[in-house]
Amino acid sequence: MRGLLAVAVASTTALWLALPGAVGLAPPATPPKRVFIYDTTLRDGTQGEAVSCSVDDKLKIASKLASFGVDYLECGWPGSNPKDAEFFARARTELSQEAKQKLVAFGSTRSKRSATADQDPQLRALVESGAPTACIVCKASSWQTTEILGASREDNLDMISSSVEFLRQEGLKVHVDLEHFYDGFLGGRAADGDEDYSLECARVAVEAGAEAVVLCDTNGGHLPWDIERATAAVVDAVPSEIVVGVHAHDDSGVAVANSLAAVRGGACLVQGTANGVGERTGNANLNAIIGALALKGSQICKEGIDVACSSNLHLLADAARFVDETLNLIPRKSQPYVGASAFAHKGGLHVSALAKNAKAYEHVDPARVGNEQRVLVSELSASQCGKSSRRRVDGVGCAPSIPTPYSPGDDARRPHAIDATRRLTDYTPQAAARIFGARSRRRGW
Numbered sequence: 285m286r287g288l289l290a291v292a293v294a295s296t297t298a299l300w301l302a303l304p305g306a307v308g309l310a311p312p313a314t315p316p317k318r319v320f321i322y323d324t325t326l327r328d329g330t331q332g333e334a335v336s337c338s339v340d341d342k343l344k345i346a347s348k349l350a351s352f353g354v355d356y357l358e359c360g361w362p363g364s365n366p367k368d369a370e371f372f373a374r375a376r377t378e379l380s381q382e383a384k385q386k387l388v389a390f391g392s393t394r395s396k397r398s399a400t401a402d403q404d405p406q407l408r409a410l411v412e413s414g415a416p417t418a419c420i421v422c423k424a425s426s427w428q429t430t431e432i433l434g435a436s437r438e439d440n441l442d443m444i445s446s447s448v449e450f451l452r453q454e455g456l457k458v459h460v461d462l463e464h465f466y467d468g469f470l471g472g473r474a475a476d477g478d479e480d481y482s483l484e485c486a487r488v489a490v491e492a493g494a495e496a497v498v499l500c501d502t503n504g505g506h507l508p509w510d511i512e513r514a515t516a517a518v519v520d521a522v523p524s525e526i527v528v529g530v531h532a533h534d535d536s537g538v539a540v541a542n543s544l545a546a547v548r549g550g551a552c553l554v555q556g557t558a559n560g561v562g563e564r565t566g567n568a569n570l571n572a573i574i575g576a577l578a579l580k581g582s583q584i585c586k587e588g589i590d591v592a593c594s595s596n597l598h599l600l601a602d603a604a605r606f607v608d609e610t611l612n613l614i615p616r617k618s619q620p621y622v623g624a625s626a627f628a629h630k631g632g633l634h635v636s637a638l639a640k641n642a643k644a645y646e647h648v649d650p651a652r653v654g655n656e657q658r659v660l661v662s663e664l665s666a667s668q669c670g671k672s673s674r675r676r677v678d679g680v681g682c683a684p685s686i687p688t689p690y691s692p693g694d695d696a697r698r699p700h701a702i703d704a705t706r707r708l709t710d711y712t713p714q715a716a717a718r719i720f721g722a723r724s725r726r727r728g729w
């Protein structure tokens with residue numbers, strides 16, 4: 285896999301000795317130039333309320349996202365259900381070599397009931413999956429460890445280190461999802477707060493051979509400035525060859541912002557899902573994250589940010605639609621970058637301005653992400669659309685919104701004149717084309 289980092293150095297003790305007490309005020313680290321995109325649509329994403337997929341669906345989506353260019357594809361928990369085990373078995377023969385190299389099998393640290401890691405059946409399932417990388421989740425909050433997992437703090441640390449060591453001995457690359465890390469480190473709830481213990485969980489994972497530690501905002505409760513500060517502290521503390529990643533949930537509506545803040549803090553791996561699917565309010569939306577890193581990376585890092593899939597950025601909307609379609613989900617029109625409404629303009633002032641220059645009301649060129657501009661016909665913009673049509677203004681045409689389902693015979697019953705009192709969805713694409721003329725050459729981008 286492109287540019288993946290080597291295993292942890294043998295001894296990191298010295299680097300960690302200075303941690304307790306000093307890390308909370310660490311200055312922001314230099315943002316990375318290369319950021320890995322880690323897609324967990326087919327694992328964490330499937331925990332979304334409306335999400336259900338067959339093994340065939342998973343294979344199709346994995347293949348699509350691999351060719352789009354994400355760096356990692358976390359596709360299931362083979363030790364937890366037969367469907368995910370079947371996926372990894374079929375992936376051996378049904379996915380391309382490129383896709384197989386990106387596969388990640390997900391699991392947890394050994395159970396507290398397993399005396400040793402090599403006796404733990406779900407860790408063995410990770411080895412048998414054939415995926416080159418395993419990602420195991422552990423508790424990284426003192427309160428979660430003792431009160432929810434029901435393990436002692438010491439046992440939890442041993443579960444982390446023994447599990448990583450076992451998987452490394454079996455030849456896998458290992459990532460560790462530090463669940464509730466930000467809760468523990470930042471003390472978002474008083475009972476959670478234990479900065480030193482959360483860091484200790486990261487330390488034992490690194491010393492056992494993990495190549496990546498992923499800081500999780502599992503409950504989605506934190507805000508960007510705290511995420512950046514905490515991430516920077518960890519990046520400063522770990523050896524430079526260790527990948528620090530972020531895994532954010534959208535419960536506060538800021539999962540994308542939190543992920544970008546973590547990158548500002550020095551994280552160089554971002555976990556998320558296509559279209560933001562996932563449990564509760566969803567995971568961080570990778571479409572928006574990829575768009576931001578690829579098109580606005582220089583706002584985070586002066587030199588810009590290198591994202592492998594940026595060469596396929598024009599296929600972003602297509603990939604997003606493919607995932608929705610395969611999962612039988614209704615695409616969210618208002619989704620940034622890729623939604624049908626992301627570059628749809630309705631207000632009269634806006635439509636007028638777009639005729640002069642598309643930049644007036646668009647933050648990026650929609651073509652860069654495979655989307656397109658649409659000017660909606662409505663009582664708010666009808667007069668501007670009419671002017672545009674009469675004058676054939678270069679650079680903007682008018683089109684209706686994507687209509688709700690209609691029958692082919694509807695066109696004949698539609699009025700061929702602007703009726704400002706009508707809802708814009710009353711116009712079919714064919715009717716609108718007759719009224720306003722074909723879209724003409726755009727300008728501005």
Ligand SMILES: [Zn+2]
Nearest residue numbers: 328502531533
């Ligand atoms: Zn999650």
